[in-house]
Amino acid sequence: MRNLLSGLVWIFLYLAFCLAPLALIIGQDNPPGRPFLVEFSVALGFVGLSVLALQFALIARFQTVAAPFGIDALLKFHVQITFFGLGFALVHPILLFLADPKYLPLLNLATAPWRARFAFTSVIALLVLVVISLWRRRLRVSYEVWHISHSILAVAVVLFALLHASLVGFYVVGIVRHVVYDAYIGGLIFLLLWIRVLSPIGRYRRPWSVVEVRPEYGNASTLVVEPVGHPGFRFDPGQFGWIAVGRSPFSMTQHPFSFSSAADTPEGGTISITIKAAGDYTRTIPSVRPGTRVYLDGPHGVFSMDRRQAPGYVFIAGGVGVTPFVSMLTTMKERGDVRPVTLFYASPRWDEVILRDQLAELDAALPNLTVVHVLSRPDPGWAGESGRITAELLRRHLPPQFRRYEHLICGSTQMMDAMEDALVEVGVPPSRISSERFDMV
Ligand SMILES: Cc1cc2nc3c(=O)[nH]c(=O)nc-3n(C[C@H](O)[C@H](O)[C@H](O)COP(=O)(O)OP(=O)(O)OC[C@H]3O[C@@H](n4cnc5c(N)ncnc54)[C@H](O)[C@@H]3O)c2cc1C
Incomplete structure (x- = not known):
């Protein structure tokens, strides 16, 4: 209101x-x-x-x-x-x-x-x-x-x-x-x-510092940053910030990245950002050293389960688009939130499933979480879903009450357009679908 x-x-x-x-x-x-x-x-x-x-x-x-x-x-x-x-x-x-x-x-x-x-x-x-x-x-x-x-x-x-x-x-x-x-x-x-x-x-007056750079599957790295001399901030799970790593906050260009850690950060707590090497800037992230200064402009965005209250959720992620969902699921775990969630997660191969281990831990910790990995180029022996996420594939895994749930999508533009159509095709009201586009410019 x-x-x-x-x-x-x-x-x-x-x-x-x-x-x-x-x-x-x-x-x-x-x-x-x-x-x-x-x-x-x-x-x-x-x-x-x-x-x-x-x-x-x-x-x-x-x-x-x-x-x-x-x-x-x-x-x-x-x-x-x-x-x-x-x-x-x-x-x-x-x-x-x-x-x-x-x-x-x-x-x-x-x-x-x-x-x-x-x-x-x-x-x-x-x-x-x-x-x-x-x-x-x-x-x-x-x-x-x-x-x-x-x-x-x-x-x-x-x-x-x-x-x-x-x-x-x-x-x-x-x-x-x-x-x-x-x-x-x-x-x-x-x-x-x-x-x-x-x-x-x-x-500039509220700097952050890198405490860890963790390599991840899928050519990605997780940067863990902590506030220096200020309490940091809490954010809604799924939100993002504009980040300048090792650059002045006055530099012309900053890059937007979703936070991948739990939202209810305690005062002085760390925040994680998981970045896929996609271009000239993101390719420099793996060589960032602990202690590097970082400037964070955020939190921003409305792509959050906190803004879309529902009895349950369906998340659809493509590649690095999984980051806001990992934040949402980790937050659910910390809050003791037991609402049912089905995560459809599209990746090329098993070895390119970004944040795969964190998801396995969340799957074990959240009794109402179902993770459906969908690989477009699976190695021989893969027993799970393969190909693209389609209306047919969604129907196979959606829980019976899915029409009352909120549906959140994050991935490439192409995939998101296809998913919006597929969800409508299986009967999800468009008002229960929201998406986050990583290429907004
Ligand atoms: C809301 C939001 C959340 C995002 N969250 C993540 C995330 O969690 N993890 C992740 O790996 N990526 C995320 N991205 C994408 C990430 O911002 C781009 O991949 C990154 O900025 C590319 O930079 P580059 O110079 O390495 O690549 P380039 O090859 O230079 O750029 C690739 C494309 O990324 C976009 N882009 C490049 N620079 C910027 C910029 N400064 N601001 C906005 N867009 C830019 C442009 O569309 C460009 O065509 C997010 C993007 C948005 C908009």
């Missing part, structure tokens, strides 16, 4: 901030004799600018804002709403040109005034940002290069749009308008400071 109310408040505030610049236009001393289409175009331009400026608030990882929705949902919204910002940014000049051809010469950058050049640069930066983000993998742009260019382009888009609005000047003069406009610019500067300076300072 609290989450629902605070979610509604944040949605209201978001809409209010998006539309607030329209207050700049509703006034007494508007330029006389301008056609409606011009005024409408300007209104769209201001709303577009607001939407794009608010993008920084969506990615600022404010825990109170993210709590009702989950940071992953906010990031998804951040991506989708960009298209509205882009639409407004493109329709704004198109309407101007349609309203009055006298604006057309502004397209000639050689002779155009600076206010038009800034607008043009802002729109071009936005188009480049969208193209690189949509086709990052196809363009073979690494995550790190994308992230840095995305950050620079995003600031450029908003900065040049603000300069454009200032130089046009119509709606940003007069005391009230000045206050609104300056408050917007102040808010934007605060957001940038928060993201790049204040939030990293907070992490």
Whole structure:
């Protein structure tokens, strides 16, 4: 209930901030004799600018804002709403040109005034940002290069749009308008400071240290970290954090990883993260030494059994997607939670089953846990399930009351799409299915 109310408040505030610049236009001393289409175009331009400026608030990882929705949902919204910002940014000049051809010469950058050049640069930066983000993998742009260019382009888009609005000047003069406009610019500067300076300072003052690096099956390693000089934090089982290992908290890129240990961490207790070597950064994890400094931004996310109370659970994991489930099961063990759980776990081969030993211990300790290993390339002699997890395979192992249970899925995008369909096919209501995507960007 609290989450629902605070979610509604944040949605209201978001809409209010998006539309607030329209207050700049509703006034007494508007330029006389301008056609409606011009005024409408300007209104769209201001709303577009607001939407794009608010993008920084969506990615600022404010825990109170993210709590009702989950940071992953906010990031998804951040991506989708960009298209509205882009639409407004493109329709704004198109309407101007349609309203009055006298604006057309502004397209000639050689002779155009600076206010038009800034607008043009802002729109071009936005188009480049969208193209690189949509086709990052196809363009073979690494995550790190994308992230840095995305950050620079995003600031450029908003900065040049603000300069454009200032130089046009119509709606940003007069005391009230000045206050609104300056408050917007102040808010934007605060957001940038928060993201790049204040939030990293907070992490810098709460460092963690590596106590153990444990090799795991499946080309993975578990990092065990402990808080240094602060009590650490507790989290909901299934949540994740952004982690910088051996890097400054001010570094541009941090990587998201789920916590794989029990959630109810005592004060000063350790937290574990299990990382599969998937790329240039994760491949460095096995060579991390005990004592290495780590900075943790978290906990984040809403993919947790604590958020989806039910008489029982069905978990479906693919590869390293098992980590949040190991955290949930370990937490259940520590809490003495005896609700029934069936875990379907897809791996290529038995020797690549990540956290296999921990799962065997949990299986022995939790009387109501059933683990169904499914191997896609089993070695000869494997007596368990093989191939892909399908609706047919699910039917063979699901307990009779499964429709009343919550179903949580974590794995590759391909697998998760297939599992969402398979669960619906066997009769699970879509409202009882939730998933965590490890490739949210
Ligand atoms: C919510 C969440 C929880 C995750 N939990 C785990 C976990 O418990 N264990 C685990 O092994 N992996 C987890 N991942 C995936 C992990 O973050 C990526 O595999 C890792 O960041 C890849 O980094 P790389 O440079 O080694 O690989 P690359 O080859 O550079 O990247 C592979 C892909 O990983 C993604 N990625 C890379 N860097 C980042 C970044 N800084 N931020 C976000 N995505 C990135 C991109 O989609 C990229 O295409 C999780 C991801 C998310 C979103």
